[in-house]
Amino acid sequence: MCLLLLAIRPDPRYALVVAANRDEMYARPAAPLGFWERSPGLLAGRDLEAGGTWLGLTRAGRFSALTNFRERARDSREAPSRGTLVAEFLSGQQEAPSFLDRLRAEGHRFRGFSMVFGTVERLFHFSNREARSGPLGPGLHGLSNGPLDAPWPKVSTGKERLRAALAGPNGDLCTGLFRLLSDRSPAPDSELPDTGVGLEWERLLSPCFVVTPIHGTRCSTVVMITSQGRAYVEERAFDFDGAPGTVRRFEFDLTMPAGVEGPAGSPRG
Secondary structure, three states: OOEEEEEEEEEEEEEEEEEEEEEEEEOOOOEEEOOOOOOEEEEEEOOOOOOOOOOOOOOEEEEEEEEEEHHHHOOOOOOOOHHHHHHHHHHHOHHHHHHHHHHHHHHHHHHOEEEEEEOOOOEEEEEOOOOEEEEEEOOOEOOOOOOOOOHHHHHHHHHHHHHHHHHHHHHHHHHHHHHHHOOOOOOHHOOOOOOOOOOHHHHOHHHHOOOOOOEEEEEEEEEEEEOOOEEEEEEEEEEEOOOEEEEEEEEEOOOOOOOOOOOOOOOOO
8 A cells, every 4th residue: 555545524424435546566466345255344455465555444343454654775585474464453452552552562573664543533643654543533544655643745635625525525535536636747856755766767657657667556435434433445456557357345343342243245247
């Protein structure tokens, strides 16, 4: 995941709204959004190389998503897959504060990452490249491949457009979220971060929607959870050149308290 925008209790209508783009190497195999066979209550895509995921939601209201830190000089291919952390939290029963303690103790074993996790009622943030961690308060938050709410162009612009989409007509929210995720406009050179990959790659990676010869936006995901606990999740996949692929939509009621089975969600497209 390389762009994660969250609105936590932004207004009386919604408990959580998420707009996210997963950027990954085109050659890395992945399964689309769906309920997992071994964890029937877990809705997520799946990394078929390491078995983890980048974003997911459970019927019991557990949510998690992860972004990588861009730090070429510190990259280590011997480290475990970061996506397994998301899958472990979503498929487990560990409470978020306890999982946060685990991340603080074990996060150094992984390459750089930021993770949002918890329940719809209370989300937490952790990064193994930042000193701060803990609960996320109500409002808008953004992550790309740097610190939480860093003023990268795609984060700042994404949060502004998320705010505008929330202020629009009720029926237009999903459309507005996918519109902002599809923006391929590069940022001005004067606004680009310096993450050690060189100016050409900073330009290529600066849009919300990324297309490069070897790496780019593989899917866009929107999650909308109402204050009454109704969840709508849609994933739009893309080919290596950014061409539209499959669309997967799920709608279901979250179960409260956790552990109580709710009505089944099913693909609607």
